[in-house]
Amino acid sequence: MELGQRLLEGDKKAAARMISLIENDDPHALEILSESYQYTGKAKVIGITGPPGAGKSTLVDKVVKQLRARGKTVGVIAVDPTSPFTGGSILGDRIRMSDLNLDPGVFIRSMGTRGHLGGLSKATLGAVKILDLLGKDFILIETVGVGQSEVDIVKAADSVLMVMVPGLGDDIQAIKAGIMEIGDVFVVNKADRDGADRTKMEIEMMLDFSHQEWRPPVSMAVAVNNKGIDEIVDNLELHLTFLEESGKLMENRVKNSEMEILDLSQTALLKHMTRSDDNRAWLRGLAEKIARRELDPYTGSQMVLDKMITQSIGGGKDENTES
Amino acid sequence: MELGQRLLEGDKKAAARMISLIENDDPHALEILSESYQYTGKAKVIGITGPPGAGKSTLVDKVVKQLRARGKTVGVIAVDPTSPFTGGSILGDRIRMSDLNLDPGVFIRSMGTRGHLGGLSKATLGAVKILDLLGKDFILIETVGVGQSEVDIVKAADSVLMVMVPGLGDDIQAIKAGIMEIGDVFVVNKADRDGADRTKMEIEMMLDFSHQEWRPPVSMAVAVNNKGIDEIVDNLELHLTFLEESGKLMENRVKNSEMEILDLSQTALLKHMTRSDDNRAWLRGLAEKIARRELDPYTGSQMVLDKMITQSIGGGKDENTES
Numbered sequence: 001m002e003l004g005q006r007l008l009e010g011d012k013k014a015a016a017r018m019i020s021l022i023e024n025d026d027p028h029a030l031e032i033l034s035e036s037y038q039y040t041g042k043a044k045v046i047g048i049t050g051p052p053g054a055g056k057s058t059l060v061d062k063v064v065k066q067l068r069a070r071g072k073t074v075g076v077i078a079v080d081p082t083s084p085f086t087g088g089s090i091l092g093d094r095i096r097m098s099d100l101n102l103d104p105g106v107f108i109r110s111m112g113t114r115g116h117l118g119g120l121s122k123a124t125l126g127a128v129k130i131l132d133l134l135g136k137d138f139i140l141i142e143t144v145g146v147g148q149s150e151v152d153i154v155k156a157a158d159s160v161l162m163v164m165v166p167g168l169g170d171d172i173q174a175i176k177a178g179i180m181e182i183g184d185v186f187v188v189n190k191a192d193r194d195g196a197d198r199t200k201m202e203i204e205m206m207l208d209f210s211h212q213e214w215r216p217p218v219s220m221a222v223a224v225n226n227k228g229i230d231e232i233v234d235n236l237e238l239h240l241t242f243l244e245e246s247g248k249l250m251e252n253r254v255k256n257s258e259m260e261i262l263d264l265s266q267t268a269l270l271k272h273m274t275r276s277d278d279n280r281a282w283l284r285g286l287a288e289k290i291a292r293r294e295l296d297p298y299t300g301s302q303m304v305l306d307k308m309i310t311q312s313i314g315g316g317k318d319e320n321t322e323s
Numbered sequence: 324m325e326l327g328q329r330l331l332e333g334d335k336k337a338a339a340r341m342i343s344l345i346e347n348d349d350p351h352a353l354e355i356l357s358e359s360y361q362y363t364g365k366a367k368v369i370g371i372t373g374p375p376g377a378g379k380s381t382l383v384d385k386v387v388k389q390l391r392a393r394g395k396t397v398g399v400i401a402v403d404p405t406s407p408f409t410g411g412s413i414l415g416d417r418i419r420m421s422d423l424n425l426d427p428g429v430f431i432r433s434m435g436t437r438g439h440l441g442g443l444s445k446a447t448l449g450a451v452k453i454l455d456l457l458g459k460d461f462i463l464i465e466t467v468g469v470g471q472s473e474v475d476i477v478k479a480a481d482s483v484l485m486v487m488v489p490g491l492g493d494d495i496q497a498i499k500a501g502i503m504e505i506g507d508v509f510v511v512n513k514a515d516r517d518g519a520d521r522t523k524m525e526i527e528m529m530l531d532f533s534h535q536e537w538r539p540p541v542s543m544a545v546a547v548n549n550k551g552i553d554e555i556v557d558n559l560e561l562h563l564t565f566l567e568e569s570g571k572l573m574e575n576r577v578k579n580s581e582m583e584i585l586d587l588s589q590t591a592l593l594k595h596m597t598r599s600d601d602n603r604a605w606l607r608g609l610a611e612k613i614a615r616r617e618l619d620p621y622t623g624s625q626m627v628l629d630k631m632i633t634q635s636i637g638g639g640k641d642e643n644t645e646s
Contacts, residue, residue, distance in 0.1 A: 030621055037619035053376075125620075250614060257620060258610035262596060264624030265631075266589040273585060287581035291573060296360035297448075297580060298353055301587030308588075 004032040007133045008039065012107055015134045019109055022126035025271070033129055040132040041253075043075070044240055047157030048142045049182075054165040055189045059223035059232075060142050063161075064100055066233045067138055075131030075139040076100075078110040079124060079153060107131060121263050124153050151182060156256045158249060159184045159239045161232065162216075164203060166195035184216055185235040187228065191220035214242055272308060282307070327355040330456045331362065335430055338457045342432055345449035348594075356452055363455040364576075366398070367563055370480030371465045372505075377488040378512045382546035382555075383465050386484075387423055389556045390461055398454030398462040399423075401433040402447060402476060430454060444586050447476050474505060479579045481572060482507045482562045484555065485539075487526060489518035506539055508558040510551065514543035537565055595631055605630070 006014035021029035048063075050056055057078070064074050100106045109131075111123060124141065131139045143154055154160055162183030186207075188200045203218050217235045221228030243249040273279055286303065289295035329337035344352035371386075373379055380401070387397050423429045432454075434446060447464065454462045466477055477483055485506030509530075511523050526541050540558045544551030566572040596602055609626065612618040 034619045034621040037621075038616045041616050253614040254607070254610045257613035257623075258606055260620045261606070261609060261613065261623040261627055262593055264620060265596070265627040266592055268624060268628055269589055269592055270585055273588070283581055283584070284577070286584060287577045290580035290584065291576040293361045293364050296357045297583045297587060298357040298360075300580075300584040301591060304584055304588040305591055 003029070004036045004133075007130065008036070008135075010135050012104075012134070015107060015130050016109070018130045019111075019123075019127045022130070023111065023123045025122075030126075033126060036133055037129065040129050043128075043132040043136050043139045044159070045128055045139045045141065045157040046236060047154030047160040047182075048140055048163060049151065049154045049160065050163030050189075051165065054163040055223055056142055056163050059163055059187070059189055059221065059229075060140060061100065062223050062226055062229045063232060064106060064140065066229045068103060068105055070233070072137040073105040073135065074107075075134065075136035076106070076108045077124060077127050077131070077139065077141045078108070079120070079141065079143040107134060107136065121153055121156075121260075122267050125156060125260055128156075152259070155182055156259065158243060158252065159236055161236060162186045164188050164199055165190050166193045166199045181210075184214065184239045185232065186216050186218040187221050187232050188218065189221050189223050191228065192222050192225075196220060213246065213248075214239065269308060273304060279307075326352070327359045327456070330355075330453060331359070331458075333458050335427075335457070338430060338453050339432070341453045342434075342446075342450045345453070346434065346446045348445075353449075356449060359456055360452065363452050366451075366455040366459050366462045367482070368451055368462045368464065368480040369559060370477030370483040370505075371463055371486065372474065372477045372483065373486030373512075374488065377486040378546055379465055379486050382486055382510070382512055382544065382552075383463060384423065385546050385549055385552045386555060387429060387463065389552045391426060391428055393556070395460040396428040396458065397430075398457065398459035399429070399431045400447060400450050400454070400462065400464045401431070402443070402464065402466040430457060430459065444476055444479075444583075445590050448479060448583055451479075475582070478505055479582065481566060481575065482559055484559060485509045487511050487522055488513050489516045489522045504533075507537065507562045508555065509539050509541040510544050510555050511541065512544050512546050514551065515545050515548075519543060536569065536571075537562065592631065596627060602630075 003014050003018055007018060018029055018032070022033070048056055048060055060076060060078075064076060067074050100108060109127060111120075111127060128139055128141065141154060141157055143151075160182050162185070164186060166188065186203055188196050188203070190196070191200075200218055200220060207216055207218070217238070219228055219231045219235060221232060223229065240249075243252070273283060283304070286295065286300045290297050290300055326337050326341055330341060341352055341355070345356070371379055371383055383399060383401075387399060390397050423431060432450060434443075434450065451462055451464065464477060464480055466474075483505050485508070487509060489511065509526055511519050511526070513519070514523075523541055523543060530539055530541070540561070542551055542554045542558060544555060546552065563572075566575070596606060606627070609618065609623045613620050613623055
């Protein structure tokens with residue numbers, strides 16, 4: 001429990017270490033998270049997403065500084081594609097260079113989207129809990145891209161800031177349609193570019209079709225010049241107040257907890273099936289039959305589930321740890 | 324088996340109907356797929372992806388026409404964000420307008436990324452099998468976005484065409500780093516724009532770090548003017564020939580089958596847990612405890628797995644209730 005204790009005392013190094021352990025699906029770290037989970041839930045979690053090229057990283061940088069100016073401590077988790085060739089992480093390099101790292105009230109961590117032994121969602125939500133335990137008032141999760149897994153991660157936040165940008169070509173219509181529903185607060189960044197007014201108007205029009213209790217505000221910003229950041233943070237605070245006063249904060253957290261346990265169960269199933277050499281060889285055999293068309297994948301998946309059940313009876317519930 | 328028979332006879336309407344049934348996770352349609360799986364595997368599957376704004380849809384349109392000019396029949400599956408407000412699909416509208424629909428040798432289908440009862444991956448891979456049964460020589464899967472789920476779907480193809488574009492801003496470095504590994508053939512589209520040569524050079528440099536048997540070719544195109552399409556299709560054919568001659572086609576298909584059965588098993592687990600009212604109420608109860616910090620999600624997910632196992636023993640796979 002030493003690491004857990006150090007976390008609660010605000011030790012940044014302990015947090016960094018814990019996140020690495022969670023990324024590697026370390027059973028002891030999961031045990032610490034499990035035991036200290038009761039102390040989480042205090043931080044407000046903000047998801048930040050939007051299409052590539054929207055300038056999310058610069059905007060996050062400025063939002064963090066604004067929150068700091070308002071006396072809040074902040075944790076940032078940047079979910080980030082990892083280079084398969086260099087083994088490094090481009091956003092990671094960027095983050096290491098940020099002057100925010102000099103501020104003791106800020107903790108920044110970039111997490112690659114590849115190679116998580118226990119699943120990306122599990123690792124990211126684990127990191128959120130760790131920063132919560134570390135005592136951060138706000139935790140920002142930034143995702144690049146507009147994919148389903150990335151959207152799912154951002155949806156686990158209390159409030160979602162959607163960063164749009166003028167003139168990204170044809171696909172932007174499709175992107176907007178796909179991610180509009182999850183935005184609680186919108187901003188048109190790079191608003192000094194041509195077409196910013198039109199982009200804002202298009203977003204407002206799409207929001208007109210939605211009839212929810214909360215009407216997402218849409219503001220303009222030029223993050224690189226620090227313009228419009230105040231208003232973004234005001235809007236996020238307004239939304240969080242709305243969530244608390246309407247009882248929706250708890251309602252959403254129940255929904256998110258449901259998603260999280262289902263996701264953890266699915267990840268555990270995958271791990272179970274690929275853990276032992278025997279299981280992997282058996283699975284490989286099934287896959288070979290399927291590739292040769294001697295077996296179909298639907299029957300194959302039923303065999304996987306049956307095997308999991310049989311093993312759990314025979315071998316006892318060895319799912320927890322291997323410490 | 325009537326639908327299955329009609330599929331094998333090349334009936335487009337049967338294919339459209341089957342895909343809708345698979346999207347709705349219809350058990351009878353899955354049974355048909357299961358039984359007719361032995362007749363699949365003839366089509367070559369090409370995944371096409373790249374960042375938003377790269378002009379993938381126009382490029383796909385031209386590639387299809389080029390394949391038709393070479394005497395091949397083609398199926399297209401466009402994986403596509405669906406608007407939550409209109410209930411429609413923007414790419415779907417685009418596709419309905421395409422003149423390709425008039426060609427009896429082409430079948431086009433757009434699939435939304437939301438609301439698949441059985442999971443997006445399951446639905447997409449099901450649609451591939453259906454178009455394979457329909458007798459298409461080539462099946463193209465186009466995904467918008469660069470997310471993990473979308474990348475996973477494209478990875479299930481025999482060959483992946485990566486569409487890049489000059490000047491998409493900072494994020495493009497990160498995107499390139501994240502998706503380079505899955506490209507077998509690269510094209511810089513919109514190559515009449517400034518910076519096309521530089522983009523090509525950057526891709527070549529990244530590929531220099533990779534030492535695989537197959538060196539992905541990088542060509543230039545201006546799809547909207549039908550320029551460079553020939554070379555893309557030549558490169559794809561070269562890669563497919565390489566796969567067959569090196570034995571890698573079967574090797575990759577074994578890997579993909581393994582991914583598919585694991586994915587199907589995970590989807591089945593999710594379905595199992597959310598099927599009955601009792602199960603859903605029980606799950607909701609767990610989630611409420613977790614949101615109130617009376618239970619942690621790691622212990623909760625273990626309870627989900629335990630319950631699944633118990634139900635399968637007690638209720639004989641057709642679970643109704645359980646304490």
